[in-house]
Amino acid sequence: MARRPLTNPRKQASQERSRATVDALIEATARILVREGFDKASTNRIAEEAGVSVGSLYQYYPSKEALVAAVIDRHNEGALTLVRGVLAEVAAQPIEIAVRKVVAAAIDAHRIDPKLHRVLTEQIPRTGRLDNVEALNREAYALFRTYLEGRRDELRALDLELAVFVCVTSIEALTHTAVLHHSEGLTDEAAETLVDEATRLVVRYLLP
């Protein structure tokens, strides 16, 4: 049988202090990833930074990969919450306004912890473990798709699946690139301009 790499936590922390240990580990990992990069994030180094022993680390995470996966999950959680919220809020609103808010939310999501996000996307070798990231993506697709379905009569004739792909991919790429690569600090003004542009791009694509 295939020895798939273990990336799930080993066990649930049940007592108070162990929960603190787990938290310390995840936070230490994130901190080291940001400050020193993926290469320097050895299990020994992480344990040290967390003020915890390596032994304890392995009580909760079976591998370094699992620890990084935990950081990714926690980071994604925030973004997903944001996106879910906006798409709920926007459900009954007209396309132009909805898209605008979605784009703004995408920017906010990338602004949550840009440095960490950058390390996560650029430095972490994604071997096997893209499952969770893919799940996030799938949910984003589903949410946006549901919205478009509700407004189908306002759209030109199009393949919904395809349209969702085009919109989500474009919005993600634009906001991602703008936040992470354009001078590390996106002005609020620049962000607004970006919202205008991305909105125009997507809306004119969707409408007849």
Add this chain to the structure above:
Amino acid sequence: MARRPLTNPRKQASQERSRATVDALIEATARILVREGFDKASTNRIAEEAGVSVGSLYQYYPSKEALVAAVIDRHNEGALTLVRGVLAEVAAQPIEIAVRKVVAAAIDAHRIDPKLHRVLTEQIPRTGRLDNVEALNREAYALFRTYLEGRRDELRALDLELAVFVCVTSIEALTHTAVLHHSEGLTDEAAETLVDEATRLVVRYLLP
């Protein structure tokens, strides 16, 4: 003084057989990256696969990173050539047609060696060494910008820099994602549909 990691080849191969060695090394590296992934691509393993000794490897590349950089450069070369060609060909043509051809070229570029491209973008920790990738990006920007400048009177009033960013980022993201993540083998038919969609997206964004 800062010890910047050496990623340049160590010396030029002057004799015939040494050029063969260098080629064998780069090809072996690419093969291992595709077949076994970045983790398994140790210098010993690469030398073995190339039918060459580790010693010889280090005659030409000062580090593993340098070797991977060489693979990236070689891979990018092909893509860039393609894009350059298309933008030259298209220089005097109307926007709709030009954009269509550019999108098609972007798809072709991603189809050159999709498996390698995927490993290169997903598994390789991009530490420091994005210089070359950035150079490629910058050239793509410059080329497209030049085209748009020549057609300025047909465009709506817009910030050229920004428009280039929006167009290039979207096209890259759409073609990249479509080729690499949608079932590994993009049908010619699906590719055509994608060209239609991406073209519509970009053209309607640019025109008044």
Add this chain to the structure above:
DNA sequence: AGAAGATACGAGCTATCACTCGTATCTTAG
């Protein structure tokens, strides 16, 4: 209080990696 389980510790094991260097073989110029 005391026992049993949960949590924490960290020295140290094994494996592997990037890389060196002394030696051998091949190529070329004189």
Add this chain to the structure above:
DNA sequence: CTAAGATACGAGTGATAGCTCGTATCTTCT
């Protein structure tokens, strides 16, 4: 032909990584 430079070799070195396990401390339950 011969010598000097170019190329190739690969066992070996030092460093570091991930991870284990025997032991110690803390928490909870009776």
